[in-house]
């Protein structure tokens with residue numbers, strides 16, 4: 248839906264931000280000067296008087312001018328500023344659905360990447376927890392609906408996922424950490440990719456990268472020693488770590504094991520692209536204690552793989568999966584993407600059934616997050632097909648795919664245990680992992696909830712250190728750009744060290 252003019256009675260950046268979060272959730276955008284528009288004007292005002300927050304929306308179109316309003320009160324269950332912002336969003340959302348009759352979105356006014364954290368925060372404050380430690384699930388779900396206008400199903404899903412995570416979160420203390428190592432290479436670049444990944448360069452360039460990465464690993468290992476940390480999880484992601492030539496891949500695993508692997512519970516390697524998995528790499532992972540592997544078909548439709556430039560075949564995925572399964576008793580995670588260009592409900596069902604037939608331990612369903620009309624979208628269309636062929640399923644179709652997938656997965660005893668959201672996500676839904684009982688990826692739960700120290704190594708990796716005294720997360724980020732990372736490695740090592748010292752020294 249397009250609007251020609253937009254006015255808000257506040258210059259505050261945060262008010263603009265929260266207002267546009269709601270508008271974008273309904274695909275409301277400003278029209279370019281030559282675009283046709285559904286409304287000539289949208290004028291929004293928010294007024295706070297005492298405990299009351301009043302929002303007004305005046306719309307102007309060919310039918311005339313109309314004003315709608317909604318008020319709500321602050322009840323001081325959160326920081327006043329945060330609560331006012333949330334109420335402004337709620338008021339606007341209510342006007343858009345109640346008065347303009349726009350269809351609500353599954354997560355209501357929730358916008359953040361980590362919605363489950365909200366439930367964990369409430370539980371920490373003893374909301375919905377009795378004196379005997381019993382948690383009232385319905386009370387949590389009711390509050391999600393009341394505070395964030397999530398739909399009924401999502402309120403139950405968020406509650407369920409949060410409660411399932413509790414034992415995992417409780418398995419960590421102040422001295423328990425995870426280590427993340429980012430490998431920024433892939434064999435080719437998938438056209439929809441938004442990760443900072445590079446096509447694998449020649450061996451001398453890889454060797455130069457490995458040298459710097461080794462310094463980064465050594466420095467992080469020194470921090471582990473200094474503070475007496477226990478490394479609960481190691482996660483090698485990217486990129487596609489298994490795209491490294493075997494010599495470097497083996498050296499990496501050996502180094503990481505030697506430096507971090509003690510009583511480590513989980514050691515994951517993202518193999519991602521099936522065309523990077525062979526007998527030598529499988530042997531290396533077995534030799535160095537890897538106990539979880541991700542192998543991602545994204546779809547089991549060959550025509551889609553070709554369309555999105557993923558350049559591996561369904562057959563290669565099946566072969567790689569079988570090899571991994573035969574090789575060791577590790578957990579295998581598979582990712583699928585809902586909403587890929589040209590796919591419909593039947594394609595999504597077919598892909599899921601084919602992956603389920605392999606009996607993986609974990610299936611993560613992503614919803615494609617692609618800014619419509621973005622350069623990337625145009626690029627895919629230009630490079631592979633004409634724009635007309637580039638056919639993204641509608642939000643409704645993606646929601647239908649996701650609902651059906653959830654039923655099928657639950658029917659096969661896969662339960663949801665971790666989820667996150669992204670901007671421009673198809674169907675306004677979530678990326679969600681389902682697994683068999685006991686097959687949860689501990690690292691993914693820890694990184695999403697940000698309650699455990701994560702030591703980030705490699706380009707695009709972030710170090711996160713919960714600071715309980717200051718009630719905040721201390722962070723340091725390595726450059727996403729490979730050249731910058733290689734050039735400024737000393738700075739990133741020093742930043743990580745400072746962040747840790749702030750909390751632990």
Ligand code: SF4
Pocket residue numbers: 432433435436437439440441442444485486487519520
């Ligand atoms: S394999 Fe993953 S990280 Fe690599 S280009 Fe494709 S989507 Fe991006």
